[in-house]
Structures are given as structure tokens and as C-alpha cells.
Amino acid sequence: MKLLLVGEVRDDRLTAETAELSGFAARLDAEVSMVLAGSADALPSFAGRLYLADLETCGEFSSDVHKRLVLDAIEREQPDAVVLLHSSYGWDLAPRLAAAMQSAQVSGVVGLDDGGYVVESCNGKMRRTVRPLTDFAVLTIQPGAFAAAPMAGSPDVIAIEAAPDSAIEFLGCIEPERGIDLSRAGVIVSAGRGVGGADQVELVRALASALGGEVGASRPVVDAGWLERARQVGSSGQSVSPSLYVACGISGAIQHLAGMKGSGFVLAINTDRDAPIASVADLLVVADLAEFLPALTAALEQR
Numbered sequence: 001m002k003l004l005l006v007g008e009v010r011d012d013r014l015t016a017e018t019a020e021l022s023g024f025a026a027r028l029d030a031e032v033s034m035v036l037a038g039s040a041d042a043l044p045s046f047a048g049r050l051y052l053a054d055l056e057t058c059g060e061f062s063s064d065v066h067k068r069l070v071l072d073a074i075e076r077e078q079p080d081a082v083v084l085l086h087s088s089y090g091w092d093l094a095p096r097l098a099a100a101m102q103s104a105q106v107s108g109v110v111g112l113d114d115g116g117y118v119v120e121s122c123n124g125k126m127r128r129t130v131r132p133l134t135d136f137a138v139l140t141i142q143p144g145a146f147a148a149a150p151m152a153g154s155p156d157v158i159a160i161e162a163a164p165d166s167a168i169e170f171l172g173c174i175e176p177e178r179g180i181d182l183s184r185a186g187v188i189v190s191a192g193r194g195v196g197g198a199d200q201v202e203l204v205r206a207l208a209s210a211l212g213g214e215v216g217a218s219r220p221v222v223d224a225g226w227l228e229r230a231r232q233v234g235s236s237g238q239s240v241s242p243s244l245y246v247a248c249g250i251s252g253a254i255q256h257l258a259g260m261k262g263s264g265f266v267l268a269i270n271t272d273r274d275a276p277i278a279s280v281a282d283l284l285v286v287a288d289l290a291e292f293l294p295a296l297t298a299a300l301e302q303r
């Protein structure tokens with residue numbers, strides 16, 4: 001099988017998640033090449049053909065331009081599938097590529113099963129296995145679902161370019177919220193939907209304070225406005241790697257795990273002993289947060 005990986009660059013470096021594309025390819029024992037909008041001055045470690053477009057000449061980000069770059073690499077490489085991360089970049093690009101190629105698209109792959117791709121549906125509550133029926137397919141893989149494969153070697157660079165014209169005009173951007181950087185926190189106590197309400201978040205804050213840590217959140221907690229968006233941990237939030245991560249009423253959806261998989265010791269508190277968070281927790285306390293959190297905080301404060 002031949003796969004064309006679409007790498008992602010941030011701050012002039014290949015993102016850590018790009019190595020998960022390689023991990024996915026390794027699981028399929030595939031021959032790989034990569035397409036990237038980056039810089040010839042900061043080439044990624046990668047053993048294979050790298051179709052490189054100079055980010056500077058691509059102009060302001062435009063999915064039209066990036067689509068044409070990937071289509072050019074597809075034309076030259078003739079892969080069986082193009083693989084992107086299920087990131088905001090991948091969500092945007094994948095359907096455009098599939099439409100241009102008139103091919104199947106499988107989004108948010110979290111596993112491989114019997115020749116098919118496992119995808120999540122119903123907001124992660126259900127898993128389905130699907131198989132593309134076209135010869136060529138566009139795939140996006142969920143960050144955190146496949147172990148990163150170490151990337152090493154010097155790429156065989158093939159320069160590509162696309163005219164920086166687009167059907168969309170860039171008018172400006174809104175800078176992201178700054179001020180809460182969870183990436184350096186040594187201890188994070190995160191609130192999940194299981195806390196039950198905005199007022200109950202205080203229990204999580206009190207434990208974080210007793211441990212000298214920061215407060216994090218799962219996405220539903222942020223969506224409900226119980227905590228600031230800047231505290232969200234996960235594939236569409238921050239990636240964290242504290243030495244202690246306390247997951248309070250968090251089920252352990254793959255999008256959340258993607259953001260906290262670098263944590264040291266993981267303590268999960270959940271009423272459901274079979275919640276998926278159990279698979280990554282070093283210690284699972286099966287308890288109601290309303291009872292357990294005040295007791296734990298009081299015990300820590302006494303010490």
C-alpha cells in the first residue's frame with residue numbers, strides 16, 4: 001500500500017502529531033511519501049520523498065492553495081490514499097481533496113479492523129468500521145489514536161508550488177485567548193461533565209489549590225461556560241504533560257486523551273468503573289465527586 005501523508009508545520013517545525021501519521025502508516029506496513037508546506041531551511045527528519053512547498057510563497061493560509069499542492073503531489077506520487085490529521089487543517093482540506101478526486105473520504109480514523117477503518121460516531125459514544133469503495137481514498141486520523149513512529153533520516157526533497165490565488169480573500173484574524181498556559185503545569189486537576197454544574201467546579205478548584213496545581217477542563221465543561229475555553233485539554237484544546245493529572249468526572253474520550261496522554265501519574269475519579277479513562281489511569285477511584293473531592297481536599301489541607 002502507498003500512502004501520501006500530509007504533514008503539519010507549526011513555528012517552522014513539524015508538529016509532534018505528524019509522527020502519528022507515520023505511526024498509522026507503519027501499522028499498515030505502507031510505503032510513504034509526504035507533502036508539506038514548510039521551509040527548506042527547516043527540513044523535517046523523514047526518510048522518503050518529501051513534496052515541499054515553500055510556506056513563504058504560499059501567501060496567507062488558503063485551503064484552495066494547499067489543496068492544489070496536495071493534488072500536485074497526488075498526481076506525481078499516485079498513492080492509494082492520502083492521510084491527514086483530523087485537525088482543523090485536516091477537516092478543512094480532506095473534503096476538498098475527496099471532492100476533487102471524486103473519491104471516498106473516511107474521517108477521524110481511530111483504529112484498524114479486519115481491512116476496514118474504525119471511526120467514532122455519536123460524539124465518541126459509538127464506533128463503526130468502514131471501508132472505502134473507491135480505488136483512492138482520503139483519510140483523516142484522530143490525534144492520539146495511533147502511536148507516533150519515530151521519524152528519522154533525510155528526505156528526498158521535490159519542490160512543488162501553487163499560485164497563491166484563491167476563491168477566498170483573507171480579511172484578518174482574531175488572536176487566540178492567551179494567559180493560561182497549562183503546558184508547563186506540574187499538576188492539573190480537570191473538570192469533566194460529571195462535575196454536574198458550574199457551582200460544582202469550585203470543588204475542582206479547591207483540590208487544584210490544595211495540590212498547588214492548575215484547573216483544566218474537558219470540552220463539554222467549556223462549551224457549557226463552566227470554565228474558560230483556554231483551560232480546555234484535548235485535541236481541540238491544549239496538550240499537557242503534568243506529572244500529576246486528576247480527571248474528575250471525565251469519561252476519557254479519545255479527543256480528551258489526545259491532550260493529556262503525556263501526563264505522568266493519572267488519577268481518575270468516576271462513578272463508572274468501566275469508563276474509558278480507566279484504560280489510561282494509574283489509579284481509578286470509583287466514587288461520586290460531590291463526596292470524594294471535599295474529603296480528599298480536606299485531607300490534603302490537614303497535611
Ligand SMILES: Cc1cc2nc3c(=O)[nH]c(=O)nc-3n(C[C@H](O)[C@H](O)[C@H](O)COP(=O)(O)OP(=O)(O)OC[C@H]3O[C@@H](n4cnc5c(N)ncnc54)[C@H](O)[C@@H]3O)c2cc1C
Nearest residue numbers: 192193194218219234235236237249250251253256271289
Ligand atoms: C472534533 C472534536 C474535537 C473534540 N475535542 C475535544 C477536546 O479537545 N477536549 C475534550 O475534552 N473533548 C473534546 N471533544 C469531545 C469529546 O468527544 C467528548 O465528548 C468529551 O471529551 C466528553 O467530555 P466529558 O468526559 O467531560 O463528558 P462525558 O463523556 O459526558 O463523561 C462524563 C463522565 O462523568 C462521570 N460522572 C457522572 N457523574 C459523576 C459523579 N457524580 N461523580 C463522578 N463521575 C461522574 C460519568 O461516568 C462519565 O464517565 C471533541 C469532540 C469532537 C467531535
